[in-house]
Each structure stands twice: as structure tokens, then as C-alpha cells.
Amino acid sequence: MGPILLLGASGQLGTDLSAALAGPQLVPLARRDLDVTDSEAVERTVAAIAPTVVLNTTAFNRVDDAESDARPAFAVNAVSVHDLARACERHGARLVHFSTDYVFGGAGPGPFSEDAAPAPLNAYGVSKLAGEYAVRSAGTRHLVIRSSGLYGVAGSSGKGGNFVETMLRLAREQKPIRVVDDQVLAPTYTADLAEAVRRFLAADPPGGIYHLTNSGVCSWFEFARRIFALCGLRPDVAPTTSEALGAPARRPANSVLANTRWAALGLAPLRPWPEALEAYLQAKSHLTGQ
Ligand SMILES: NC(=O)c1ccc[n+]([C@@H]2O[C@H](COP(=O)([O-])OP(=O)(O)OC[C@H]3O[C@@H](n4cnc5c(N)ncnc54)[C@H](OP(=O)(O)O)[C@@H]3O)[C@@H](O)[C@H]2O)c1
Numbered sequence: 142m143g144p145i146l147l148l149g150a151s152g153q154l155g156t157d158l159s160a161a162l163a164g165p166q167l168v169p170l171a172r173r174d175l176d177v178t179d180s181e182a183v184e185r186t187v188a189a190i191a192p193t194v195v196l197n198t199t200a201f202n203r204v205d206d207a208e209s210d211a212r213p214a215f216a217v218n219a220v221s222v223h224d225l226a227r228a229c230e231r232h233g234a235r236l237v238h239f240s241t242d243y244v245f246g247g248a249g250p251g252p253f254s255e256d257a258a259p260a261p262l263n264a265y266g267v268s269k270l271a272g273e274y275a276v277r278s279a280g281t282r283h284l285v286i287r288s289s290g291l292y293g294v295a296g297s298s299g300k301g302g303n304f305v306e307t308m309l310r311l312a313r314e315q316k317p318i319r320v321v322d323d324q325v326l327a328p329t330y331t332a333d334l335a336e337a338v339r340r341f342l343a344a345d346p347p348g349g350i351y352h353l354t355n356s357g358v359c360s361w362f363e364f365a366r367r368i369f370a371l372c373g374l375r376p377d378v379a380p381t382t383s384e385a386l387g388a389p390a391r392r393p394a395n396s397v398l399a400n401t402r403w404a405a406l407g408l409a410p411l412r413p414w415p416e417a418l419e420a421y422l423q424a425k426s427h428l429t430g431q
Contacts, residue, residue, distance in 0.1 A: 144168055144190050146234070148177060148225075149198035153293030153303065154239065157335035158196060162342075168192070172199075177221040187228040194342065195229055196237045197222065203299055204243070204265040205389040211264040219271035226279030235282040237338070242289035242326065242354075244270045246393020251325075252358075254401040255287075255350045263390035273350070285350045286338065287398055290364075293331030294424050304328075305421065308365050312376040322362035322380035325395045327354035330417035332424070337403075337411055346406055352398035355414040364414075371419055372427050 145162060149155040150169035159169045168190055175186050177199050187195065200218055201207065207214035222238065229236040245253045247260030261267045276283050292303035301307075311318045337353055359367070362380040369376060383392065400410060411417070422428050 142166060143193035146170065146187070146190050146192035146195045147198070148175065148196065149200070150174075151295065151298070152198050152200075153291055153295045153297050154331040154334060155198040156295035157293050157331045158198065158338060160332075161335040161339040162196075177225060178216050180221070180224040183221065183224050184228045184231075187225070187232050187234060191232060192234045194237060195225065195234045196239075196338075197225060198239050200239070201268070201299065202265065202297065204263060204392070207264040207268065208389040211268065214265055214268040215271065218265070218268035219275060222272035223275035223279070226276045226281055226283070229283075230279045230281035235284070236276055236279075237284045237286065237342070238272065238276045240273050240285050240287045240350075241266065241269045242287060242396035242398050243393065244273065244287065245396045245398075246391075250395035251393070251397035252399040253352070253396065254399045255352055262393055265390065283348055284341075284346065286341075287350065287352050288329050288334055289354050289396065289398055290326045290328035291331050291334070292328065292421060294421070295331075304361070304364065305368055305418070305425075308368050309372065309374075309427065312369060312372075312374045312378075315376070318365065318376055318378040319381040319386070320362040320365045320378065321383050321386055322360045323382050323394055324392055325358050325360050325397060326364075327356070327358055327397050328364050328414045328418065329354045329411070330414075330421050332420070333411050333417050337408075340408065341403075344406060344408065349402070351402050352400045353403055353411070354398050354400060355411045355417045357413045357415070358397050359414065364418075367415055367418060368422070371422055
């Protein structure tokens with residue numbers, strides 16, 4: 142195998158992919174190395190490295206901010222993906238692109254299999270769906286991997302960490318915590334996703350869209366409750382509704398992704414989300430002293 146180019150290498154998933162795919166072939170680039178909205182730099186980089194595989198984990202993922210100004214989301218999630226996919230096509234690289242469960246939600250509840258019709262509810266979801274189409278239309282060999290509710294040790298700089306760290310911070314600050322109980326998902330640990338991607342690439346799967354998440358389903362409230370229970374915390378936490386919370390972006394009530402094509406390849410499902418959460422909390426030393 143030739144060079145593997147990893148974009149977004151300092152993000153949550155990018156950091157864990159850097160570890161899972163570590164080796165002399167891996168070229169991990171963070172934003173300071175390559176701004177993916179600079180199309181000429183993208184072309185130059187792909188031409189110079191001549192990768193066999195490009196993994197693109199970059200994203201504008203501040204879902205609420207994208208509602209009031211969708212331009213930065215479309216620049217990173219769609220236009221730059223269009224440029225990258227065409228650069229991959231020109232230089233013969235296979236593109237592995239990451240997408241989201243938020244491409245669903247406007248047409249019935251999940252679980253959604255890979256061939257379900259997308260119908261995003263918010264600007265972020267529309268921009269990510271546009272990115273998927275940009276990949277598919279470029280004609281390059283590709284895998285689009287949709288996942289959901291990502292949390293990883295590195296945290297997301299764009300989101301100021303991740304949901305787990307936000308919950309722990311609010312508990313430390315002894316603030317009342319209200320979490321929606323009417324949106325369900327499959328929270329996914331980026332270390333598990335990265336390891337699954339490593340196995341996936343080794344299996345040389347047929348191209349197209351794949352859903353890949355930890356197993357099981359919970360609401361954000363149930364997820365929060367499990368975080369506190371595992372850490373032995375007893376904050377003032379109560380369920381609320383999406384309507385009461387009133388976030389700028391609408392979010393799907395159930396965007397759970399059925400990992401249908403992954404299972405059809407005979408690959409083992411990712412472990413249940415509570416086990417993955419415990420492993421994350423251990424890796425972050427949040428369980429120390431119990
Ligand atoms: N987070 C979730 O809950 C979730 C759920 C489903 C799917 N996904 C998808 O999974 C993928 C990985 O998500 P993640 O949670 O690992 O995201 P993340 O931690 O926020 O990482 C995204 C990375 O993209 C980089 N980036 C943003 N704009 C860039 C630009 N113009 N040029 C170069 N790099 C740029 C960021 O760099 P900086 O740190 O310098 O900003 C960051 O390192 C994304 O495609 C996302 O849409 C995420």
C-alpha cells in the first residue's frame with residue numbers, strides 16, 4: 142500500500158485514526174498543515190503525496206451556528222469535499238469520507254439503513270449531504286462512512302470538547318442540567334470507530350455508503366445519566382424536550398443508523414455504547430479513585 146493521507150488529524154476522530162493507522166505510510170495533516178478550503182493547496186498536497194487512500198475527517202460541525210450562517214459549513218463540508226474528491230480522482234486515490242446521521246430525520250424515524258432516502262432537518266445536515274454527493278459525483282473510488290454522536294479523548298476544538306466533557310463540567314459547576322430525552326442516537330467512541338475503520342480498510346470493502354456506530358440506542362438524557370452514574374456523580378439532572386430547549390437547529394428525534402452493510406461483510410458489530418463510554422472515561426482518567 143502507498144501513502145495514506147489523513148486530513149483533520151487533530152480532531153477527535155483524526156487523532157484516533159492517527160493512532161490506529163500509525164506507520165511510515167501515514168501522513169497526518171491538521172488544519173495548520175492544510176486548510177481544506179484552499180483548493181489549490183488541496184490539489185498541490187494530493188499531487189505531491191500521491192496517496193493510495195485519503196481519509197477526510199475535516200468538518201464544520203457547529204450545528205446551531207450553521208443555521209444562522211450556513212456559508213462556513215458549506216465551505217468545509219461541501220465545497221472543499223468537492224475539490225478534494227476531484228483531486229483524488231485526478232491522482233488515483235481512494236477517498237474515505239466521514240458523514241453524519243443528521244442527513245436523516247425529516248422523513249420518518251430511524252433506524253436508517255444505508256439505502257434509506259436522506260432528508261436532513263438542518264443546514265449542517267444539508268451541507269454534509271452535499272459533501273456526500275460531491276464525493277459520489279467525482280467518479281473516484283470512495284467510501285462514505287456515516288457515524289453519530291462522536292466523542293473522543295482529543296475532543297473537538299470546534300465544539301469546545303464533546304458531550305461527555307460538557308456534562309462533567311456542568312456537574313463540577315453544580316449547575317442544574319437539563320438534557321433532551323426526545324432525541325435518540327447511538328453515541329460512538331472515536332477510538333472504536335478508528336479501530337473499525339482500520340479493520341474495514343484491511344477488508345478492502347466494496348465502495349459506497351456505510352453506517353458505523355457503537356451498538357445500542359439511548360436518548361441524550363440517558364447518555365448523560367450513564368456518564369454521571371459511571372463517575373459516581375449525583376448532579377441536579379433532569380430530562381427536557383427539544384421544544385423546551387429551543388436550540389436554533391432542528392435535530393432528528395431518531396436518527397439511529399442501522400450498520401447493515403458492515404454486518405453484511407461479516408464484520409463484528411462495534412461494542413455496546415455503555416462499554417465504549419466506560420472505556421472513554423477510563424482513558425480520560427475520569428474513573429480514577431473509584
Ligand atoms: N462530532 C459528532 O458528533 C459527529 C457525528 C457524526 C458525524 N461526524 C462527522 O465525523 C467527522 C469527524 O468529526 P469529529 O467529531 O472528529 O470532528 P472534530 O473533532 O471537530 O474534527 C474536525 C477537524 O476538522 C478540522 N477542520 C475544520 N475546518 C478545517 C479546514 N478548513 N481545513 C482543515 N481542517 C479543518 C478541525 O481543525 P481545528 O481543530 O483546527 O478546527 C478539526 O481538527 C466529521 O466529518 C463530522 O462531520 C461527527
